[in-house]
Amino acid sequence: MKKFLPDPVAGGDFLVGDSRKKPSKISVRKDEHISIALSEFPSVELDPGFRNYRFEHNALPEVDFSEIDTSVNVLGRIMSIPMMISPITGGSEKSKKVNRALSELANDFKIGFAVGSQRCALTDSSLEMTYKIRKYAPDILVFANFGAVQLNYGFSIDECRRAIDMIDADAMVFHLNPLHEVFQMGGNTNFSGILNKIEKICSKLDAPVIVKEVGYGISQTVAQRLADVGVYAIDVAGAGSISWSEIEKKRSKDVVVHSASKAFIGWGNPTAECIKEIADNVEDIKIIASGGVKTGVDMAKSIALGADFCGNASEFLKRVSISRSECEIFVESLILELKTAMLCTGCKNINELRSAKIKKVS
Numbered sequence: 520m521k522k523f524l525p526d527p528v529a530g531g532d533f534l535v536g537d538s539r540k541k542p543s544k545i546s547v548r549k550d551e552h553i554s555i556a557l558s559e560f561p562s563v564e565l566d567p568g569f570r571n572y573r574f575e576h577n578a579l580p581e582v583d584f585s586e587i588d589t590s591v592n593v594l595g596r597i598m599s600i601p602m603m604i605s606p607i608t609g610g611s612e613k614s615k616k617v618n619r620a621l622s623e624l625a626n627d628f629k630i631g632f633a634v635g636s637q638r639c640a641l642t643d644s645s646l647e648m649t650y651k652i653r654k655y656a657p658d659i660l661v662f663a664n665f666g667a668v669q670l671n672y673g674f675s676i677d678e679c680r681r682a683i684d685m686i687d688a689d690a691m692v693f694h695l696n697p698l699h700e701v702f703q704m705g706g707n708t709n710f711s712g713i714l715n716k717i718e719k720i721c722s723k724l725d726a727p728v729i730v731k732e733v734g735y736g737i738s739q740t741v742a743q744r745l746a747d748v749g750v751y752a753i754d755v756a757g758a759g760s761i762s763w764s765e766i767e768k769k770r771s772k773d774v775v776v777h778s779a780s781k782a783f784i785g786w787g788n789p790t791a792e793c794i795k796e797i798a799d800n801v802e803d804i805k806i807i808a809s810g811g812v813k814t815g816v817d818m819a820k821s822i823a824l825g826a827d828f829c830g831n832a833s834e835f836l837k838r839v840s841i842s843r844s845e846c847e848i849f850v851e852s853l854i855l856e857l858k859t860a861m862l863c864t865g866c867k868n869i870n871e872l873r874s875a876k877i878k879k880v881s
């Protein structure tokens with residue numbers, strides 16, 4: 520028999536929702552994920568691994584700082600810096616506000632933006648408006664998203680097309696989240712045959728397919744299997760940032776979940792390791808670096824290790840919960856840090872940064 524603790528974590532006071540409407544179960548879950556992600560995880564000691572790499576400092580760069588070009592072209596969209604806001608949310612009043620604020624920010628700074636899982640809006644069209652950000656972000660790279668496991672629970676190519684059309688997206692992003700689904704109450708845990716289904720989508724969909732993790736990393740072996748079936752890019756979403764077993768523990772009253780989640784503190788492939796292994800060994804696949812990419816120096820290291828561009832969810836979420844100006848300070852810091860790292864490695868543009876001298880220090 521299951522034993523339960525008395526008090527589950529309730530949603531916090533992050534961005535005031537619409538109290539006139541009774542939120543659905545899924546909306547409550549989305550809001551709880553946001554609230555818990557905004558709290559601290561004192562017991563989690565994850566490190567994305569960037570500290571294990573050091574650039575060779577170039578004291579004589581022969582580069583004019585004011586002429587450094589940090590832009591990249593991804594799928595025909597120019598990004599001012601190689602950064603996107605990774606999938607976070609959608610499906611509730613609060614998440615609608617988060618999506619609007621972050622997509623406007625992304626458009627103003629010319630970075631990319633991905634909505635969170637659109638699963639709920641694909642089954643309940645009244646929630647579509649919580650994702651509809653294209654009007655706030657007309658110029659930038661926008662990604663659609665839902666869990667690949669849904670391909671075993673009734674979703675198919677039609678849902679992919681609808682997810683893309685809903686937000687006029689440039690690409691479809693599937694997340695792989697086995698550990699999360701196990702710890703999430705009522706999670707969908709049948710991952711068998713998913714690769715085959717991803718292959719079919721890749722061959723039929725008129726948009727590139729990207730596959731990401733949600734914080735535990737994609738290994739070289741998994742990246743190779745995905746590359747072999749036609750996936751355009753891997754977003755490593757490596758370990759070093761959030762822990763879904765901890766998030767679900769905080770949502771759960773189940774004492775077994777509380778006990779078992781401890782064993783997964785520190786689980787996963789660190790981000791820097793994923794990037795390097797995939798870049799060195801897997802051909803014909805773009806790499807998105809995310810999972811604890813928090814500074815422009817982390818971005819520069821990611822590019823030098825082999826990533827094409829970077830993503831971040833948690834840091835943007837923290838800032839948007841405070842104010843627009845906190846978000847601006849964050850992006851402007853990323854730009855300054857990235858440009859400084861480029862000057863100090865003698866790189867005038869992102870292509871040159873790809874071959875900057877970086878070495879493993881531990």
Ligand SMILES: Cc1cc2nc3c(=O)[nH]c(=O)nc-3n(C[C@H](O)[C@H](O)[C@H](O)COP(=O)(O)O)c2cc1C
Pocket residue numbers: 552553556605606607608634635636664693694731732733734756757759760761809810811812830831832833834836
């Ligand atoms: C509150 C929250 C909700 C998230 N929801 C999604 C989601 O719906 N789909 C998805 O692919 N990833 C989701 N993620 C995972 C992030 O996109 C990202 O992979 C992860 O947070 C690790 O990267 P970070 O260090 O940039 O946060 C979510 C993350 C957070 C913090």
